[in-house]
Amino acid sequence: MSTIDQSNSTESADVDFDPNFPIDGANPYHQPDTQITQLHIHSYFEIGYCFEGSGIFVVENKIFPFKAGDISIINSKEMHLAKSSKGTTSLWRFLSLKPDVLLQGVDLPESFYGSNLCGPQFANILHGVDHPTIEKLLLNILQEIDEQKDFYKVSIVGLLFPLFAELQRFNSSMKSDNTEIDPISFKQVMPALDYLAANFDKNFEIDELANISHLSPSHFRRLFKKATNLSPQEYLIQLRVKMAASMLKNTDKKVTTISQEVGFASISSLNRNFKRIMKLTPKDWKSN
Incomplete structure (x- = not known):
């Protein structure tokens, strides 16, 4: 059995803002497939736009595939990380x-400023093609x-009002969900979540994941379920399926290759779990 060394701390990412005009977005960010290995949180609101590539975004207990043209919405309450498809870098x-x-x-x-744009029911990844107004405002x-x-700051402030209005309309259109996660349990199993997100193509024993979180296996199972509403095995399957979904849409790799790269033991295992979670076969997902 391998020994896994994982920090129990939460990374906090912050920006050195101009206190009179706290906004930053000047530099492009190249997201590799391995760099971020720890869920992190920051004290500001963040809206991202993917220009190239694909991968997955993990936000608390939620997992979203992303591709070029997608928009990420992250407020200051949710821990998250992003990972590009294997062997690629997204922009x-x-x-x-x-x-x-x-x-x-x-x-x-x-709430207009985005404090309510979070939670188990909130979709943190939007497809720009489905939300052209939000996409256009962000790119502007x-x-x-x-x-x-001249007057670019005035223009930016003027664009932020309709942008946040559209985000609130999007949030209002979503179906409510009474499902809640236990934040205390989430924090306790977060080291295991970090490791799974970074290494979902590998197989693990419950004892290994429990050890990362400094818990007994039985206690780990209970807390993991309270934190994510999923068993550790189902959470791992969800990670693999969502990454496979992203790769199917955005690479030319064969289904058999993708199945191996995301960690499924066989193509039949990918097909079965993919259809159960995504409601389509891998072939239909790619063609649609």
Whole structure:
């Protein structure tokens, strides 16, 4: 049995903002397939746009495949990480900001600034093709940051109001879900979640994952279920299927190759679990 060394700390990522205009999005970010191995959280709101590549976003207990043209929505309450498809690097631009400061002076409910854009039912990855208004507003803001023409700050603030209005409309359109996770349990099993997200193509014994979280196997199983509403094995299958879904849409690799690269023992295992989770066969998913 292999020995796994995993830190129990949570990385906190922060940006050195201009206190009078707290927004940043100047630099593109190349997301490799292995760099981020720990769920992290930050003190600001973040909206990302994927220009190239594919992979998965893990947000708390949620797993989303992403591809070029997708938009990520992450507020300051949710731990998350991203991982590109195996052997690839994706290209992102992340708009980091403090909307409550940028949009101050207008009588708006506190939730307008994005504090409610989170939780088990919130979809943190949007497809730009399905949300063209959000996509256009985000890209226009990034363009204003790049060009910095006269009055660009005024223009950015003017674009943020409709952007957050559209995000709130999107949130209101989603079906409510009474499912909740236990934040205390989540924190206790987070080292195992980190490791699974970074190494989902490998197989593990429950004892190994429990050891990472410094828990007994039986206690680990109970807390993992409370934290994610899934068993450790089902969570691992979900990771593999979501990465396979991303690779099917965005690479030319054969299904057999993808099945091996994400960790399934056989193509039949991928097909069975893929159809159960994604409601389509891998072939139909790729063609659709």
